[in-house]
Amino acid sequence: MCFADISARVMVALVALTLMTSSALGFEVESRKLYQAKSERSRLKVISTADLNVFDPIIRAFQDAHSGITVDYTVTGTTDLMGALYDEGAVFDLAISSAMDLQTKLANDGFAQDHAPQIATTLPAWATWRDQLFAFTQEPAILVVSDEFFAEGTAPQNRDELIAVLRDNPDRFQGKIGTYDVRRSGFGYLMATQDSRNSDAFWRLMEVMGRLDAKLYCCSGDMIRDVASGKLALAYNVLGSYAAAQLKHTNGFQIIEMSDYVNVMSRTALIPRTAENVDDARMMLDFLLDLKARKDLVAASGLPAVDAAALRTNPSLRPVRYGPALLVFLDNLKRQSFLRNWENSLLQN
């Protein structure tokens, strides 16, 4: 969702021009790819915030399972996805987003259709809302620490320890802390707001990070890269699935799941009200919900499937729950006041 180089954009723009000459897009398309079926029976338009390289194996596996469906896959940011469906009335058959709050607002405000999934009975209660929102991944927000700064076994295991370590060694960590710029990242904002709700330690942590002149990032990938290279000592609230994927071919960092609590985010799929090819969208949605049965796809995409057993064995994992509560931090005044607090804490210099 965050890597996009210029050549890719130009290519996508060209594809977009050829595919959609009739409708001008008001939202920003990061990339777009047409997965042409051998003998096209129908066409499924997917809008997603998941990068092409992440979703590519899933789309190909879906096409293997259901032949004749051409998949038109558009990648955009969470806010743009919301805007495309909410304000512009763009026509897509399936919308996949990591912004649970924005997806909740879409469903709450009547922009989603009902779906009765085939594996509904095995879905945990928190993984669905109103038969419209369906979580198909389970991705913790974790702490990434550099091996250069923390030898194995010395990394802080909870937020109080983290605060203590940072306070006690201001010189060592000055400018070496990274976290999301919640003003730019929907995921960062969601994790920060959940943190603020879960623990008073959050604001203390933000204060400490602000004093240490924390670096702000747009994306998990950049933070992981800088931690691995030793440019950062640690990065807070990194998307666990990306870090785990990076760790396969990069060394130099550890993944810490905090023991006090770990926010767990889910990617959410919904069928927009404007969907034209609802039948195929339901098939794709059912395919995504059954991701757990495809270990090969989990490995290839790096998207951990919903795993209720993991939540039972590790009580500190806290899945973000759908519901009107997620609308609270989307409230303009609330968002303004949260960002003001956040800026006051983090941007002290």
Add this chain to the structure above:
Amino acid sequence: MVTPLGSIRKRLFIQLALVAALLSMAFFLAVRGVAERAAEGTQDDILSASATAIADSLRSEDGAVTLDLPYSSLSMLGSINEDRVFYRVVTDGQTLTGYPDLPQPDQPPRLGTPSLQTLVYRGDEIRAASVTRPVSTGIGATTVVVTVAQTRQALAATSRQITATATSVGVGFFLLATALSLWAAGSALAPITRITGSVMRRGPTDLRPFETSAPDELVPLITALNSFMARLRASLSRTEDFITEAAHRVRTPLATVRAQAEITHRKLNKPEHKHAIREMIRAIDESSRSAGQMLDHAMVTFRADSLAQDALDLRSLMDETCDRLGPTADLKDIVIRRDTGDKPIPFTGDGILLQAALQNILDNAIKYSPDDSDIIARVGLDDKITLSITDQGRGFGETDLSALTTRYTRGANVSDIVGSGLGLTIADEVAKAHGGRLEISPNKKGKGACVSLIFPRG
């Protein structure tokens, strides 16, 4: 005639079932009403609490109203159901935050009291709670209206569930009540059925009063029936008494008149005078016979109610009867041939009545037989006892045989012979009183008729 007005049981059952249906319906409406109000009340309470929580978070900053939307205000709505949630905060007509197109209450809610209304928003029915809160901005006070709304899908689901439950309970109640009313109708009418049965089981001459237990409502009817029967019995008995008395009083002077006529007949010489006197004697005989039959009939009616249980021999009874009427038969040169077997036929019954019956049958046979003919008196014994008298008379012709046993009914071909029409009636009543019957049939061997008294053996 009785005009049938339909069954009381059916009417009672239908009325009770209607009452049960009404009660079931009322029950259904009451249960659903209460439960739905409770469900609505729960949603209203939470919406009010949410709106109040938002109102409590209002404050002024730099002379303007601002709001830090409390997390709980919306999370509490999500905790009970998955309904969609909308909210709006309006300051002096300007939307401070929330959904700008969310309808406001028609009238601003009064301070401290949330106003609740049901609206349609974005195509769905919503329930909205609004509260008014004055906020001091330093310069002055601003009135802020907070509205929190929720769709009612969970409520509709609850309502469907309540309706289903209330329906099944209502239907069950109705079925149970209907079954009970069926039973109640049957049980209430049981005494009537019992009394009807005991009335119907009675013989035609049983005029004894009813001695039975009856519900209060039926006591007057039974009392009236008993008093009616007592009057009937008294009336009947008076009639019989009168006939007996009348027959006695007629017979005795007639005997005297006959004796005098006989004497006069002997003294007279002129044939026309002799003929006149003979006619007179014949008329006197007929009157005497009718009076005798009336007496017999009255006696039968009287004795049949309390039948004597004598040990009898029907064979000797037949013989005695033939002996007694032998002289009458001789007058017409009629021979009574007896076919009475050689064994006695024991029978328990009223000897006087049986003799009267046989005598009347034989007397009839002699009366309607031509001179110089035979009458066969037979006593048969197989699976039943048959006493039959067969004559060679004119028979009954075209007469309806079943009507002959009715009082004062005579054959269609006997108008030239004087008779009362009581003879066969007496025989029939005696036969019935003894559990038997009178059978009238044409003579199988030639002309004439065969009249039989048939009794069961035992």
